[in-house]
Amino acid sequence: MFNIFDLKKSYGKTEVLKSITMRIDDGEVICIIGPSGSGKSTFLRCLNLLEEPTGGQIYYNGTILDNTLDSKRLRREVGMVFQKFNLFPMFTVLKNVMYAPMHVKHTGKKEAEKIARNLLEKVGLGNKAAAYPAQLSGGQQQRVAIARALAMQPKMLLFDEPTSALDPELVNEVLNVMKNLRKEGMSMVVVTHEMGFARDVSDRVVFMDKGFIVEEGRPAEIFNHPKQERTQQFLNRVLGGVSYE
Amino acid sequence: MNNLLSQLHFATAAEYLVPSLIHGIGVVLEATFFGFILATIIGIFIAIGRLFGWKIVKAFLYVFLEVIRGTPLLVQLVYIYYVVPLIINLFAAMLGYKTDVQIDPLVAGIAGLAINYGCYMSEVIRAGIVAVDKGQMEAALVLGFGRYEALFRIIMPQALRSIIPSLGNYLVMMIKDTSLLAYVAVNELLLRTQTFASQTFYTIEAYTYLALFYLILSVPLSHCIKFIEYKLSSSNR
Ligand SMILES: Nc1ncnc2c1ncn2[C@@H]1O[C@H](COP(=O)(O)OP(=O)(O)OP(=O)(O)O)[C@@H](O)[C@H]1O
Ligand SMILES: [Mg+2]
DSSP: OEEEEEEEEEETTEEEEEEEEEEEOTTOEEEEEOOTTSSHHHHHHHHTTSSOOSEEEEEETTEEOSTTSOHHHHHHHEEEEOTTOOOOTTSOHHHHHHHHHHHTSOOOHHHHHHHHHHHHHHTTOGGGTTSOGGGSOHHHHHHHHHHHHHTTOOSEEEEESTTTTSOGGGHHHHHHHHHHHHHTTOEEEEEOSOHHHHHHHOSEEEEEETTEEEEEEOHHHHHHSOOSHHHHHHHHHHHTTOOOO | OHHHHTTOOHHHHHHHHHHHHHHHHHHHHHHHHHHHHHHHHHHHHHHHHHHHSOHHHHHHHHHHHHHHHTSOHHHHHHIIIIIHHHHHHHHHHHTTOOOOOOOOHHHHHHHHHHHHHHHHHHHHHHHHHHHSOHHHHHHHHHTTOOHHHHIIIIIHHHHHHHHHHHHHHHHHHHHHHGGGGGGGTOOSHHHHHHHHHHHHOOHHHHHHHHHHHHHHHHHHHHHHHHHHHHHHHHTOO
């Protein structure tokens, strides 16, 4: 789906992404891990052009992403879920999920509502359709946000630390929804600090540090036999004796 | 003392002045209604231009705001009513046409109020837009909305919640500032009172009634606005 060559991004003089080269295939689930400030979010946001790269190329299904590209069309196919959910507070849960299909895709109201209710059912919130976001727990809000992204029927979903803003006991309900998506074959790129999820659910783990991809590979390789010292140090620090088995 | 007070003729003054002032209220409400709606629209566009516009638009708006906020409303009204038609006629003359453009007093007054208040209100609107969480715009963008669509569908409705109470205060101020329209020949309350006072010399009575009329207009309105503000904040989700 994505072919990324020598991607660079700087803000003024700060180089955040120095050179990222990787490909992301259809149906793949990729977890991106790495220390804070390493450029994980920036990388993810370059993929749907929320950030404009300052160098290199990104190809999406063979089309180069540049400023002649209609980013709206790209974003219909590549959805995103944020750390802070960013639900629309003035709309009910149902309207949050229906809104983009109705106004971006011009899906009819009945059809949009049907899709929305199905998706809410799927994320286990069928009974919360009439609630407002502020009346939901963080875990519930994030599940609504996932349903909202799915309502556009994207080909791929980007997740930027989807569970980092949640109380620990709410993390699993969100991860379970994501695991189910994986079973259905959804392509996903997930920036996460949940090493257990990265290890069990992803096809590939990418370790980023200081604007570079330091190491990537199958989860078993990265977690059990990291080749790079920096990966090892990072894993030791975050796993720090806590077992995620 | 009693003697002095008996020289005042509130009843007589009321008989002639009050019906005239009641007519004048219509003018005040008309000027405020259109002035305020236009000011809001102007304010929204200035705010959006200053936040999202091209550099040249931002620069132009910056200068425009400085000019409007650096000159008194009264001067602006006079300028629109007396000077703008002269300039138009002058340019027409240069092009070889003889024109005698005049602006209707009320139209000039509404335009002046709208432009002046639009500039001040744009700052409030801008602050309201900026105060909406950045994540809201991003969430709309990643769902496939365009920037301006997101602005009007998602951001503005949230911004308006915080903006409306302060805009309400501008509404009350505008009602009172319609008194300045007297200087561009709009027959509103002040001009009616001036005319009446100069003809009858019931100066004390006339201006007392005038003040009362403004109180009757603005006090209930400002309480309405407080109530709306309270409703909005208590239903805040
Ligand atoms: N808009 C911006 N302007 C300037 N610097 C920025 C901007 N956005 C990000 N940065 C900088 O880029 C660096 C990488 O940020 P990024 O958010 O991509 O890191 P991250 O790996 O996602 O970190 P975290 O785990 O804390 O989310 C940080 O040092 C940050 O300060
Ligand atoms: Mg981040």
